[in-house]
């Protein structure tokens with residue numbers, strides 16, 4: 466079985482516990498205004514790779530991965546666009562005793578391949594981009610409905626979930642939005658951790674390299690006080706939010 470891969474990072478430390486072998490899948494149906502990987506959007510770019518090829522390469526890093534309590538993380542782009550490939554990769558990893566993490570926006574139909582993929586997922590890193598309702602489509606280009614159904618299904622399957630949520634001034638850095646996001650996350654019993662990530666401009670150069678106008682040109686990262694205020698809202702909702710600094 467083959468998939469389209471943008472790139473592989475062999476020593477990831479931010480995409481789950483321990484040292485991660487991180488596979489960036491090519492293709493994404495969202496168009497987040499702050500996207501730091503716009504070069505993953507087009508489904509036909511990247512390179513074709515087999516599950517066997519990825520497994521053979523991964524084997525060379527097992528020493529670091531195992532010693533650190535790490536594993537494999539599939540991210541993107543949007544890995545759910547290649548659910549069959551990622552599901553087969555995770556199935557093989559599980560057989561070899563490699564911890565599997567899926568980093569996703571949650572935007573996909575609950576198709577058979579997506580359900581099967583979740584059966585082989587040890588940890589779900591769920592990037593909640595915006596709150597359900599107004600503003601979601603403006604920031605991401607898509608509505609929240611599929612994401613809600615996906616998150617609820619993963620929760621019902623009791624898959625441990627780590628939430629990521631970017632605080633974007635003018636979009637999600639807003640007490641009313643934070644309350645709506647926190648209320649939705651509080652409905653998910655399997656959430657173990659919530660990370661609030663201050664918006665940064667690191668993706669800007671990629672937009673420029675692709676000849677695109679960076680949409681958040683006039684937006685500066687949030688202040689420490691603004692980030693702390695958002696944290697207090699998530700804490701007040703009883704969520705296991707990681708300390709901000």
Ligand code: SF4
Nearest residue numbers: 493495496497500542
């Ligand atoms: S889901 Fe990720 S890769 Fe896709 S547009 Fe949003 S930030 Fe970019």
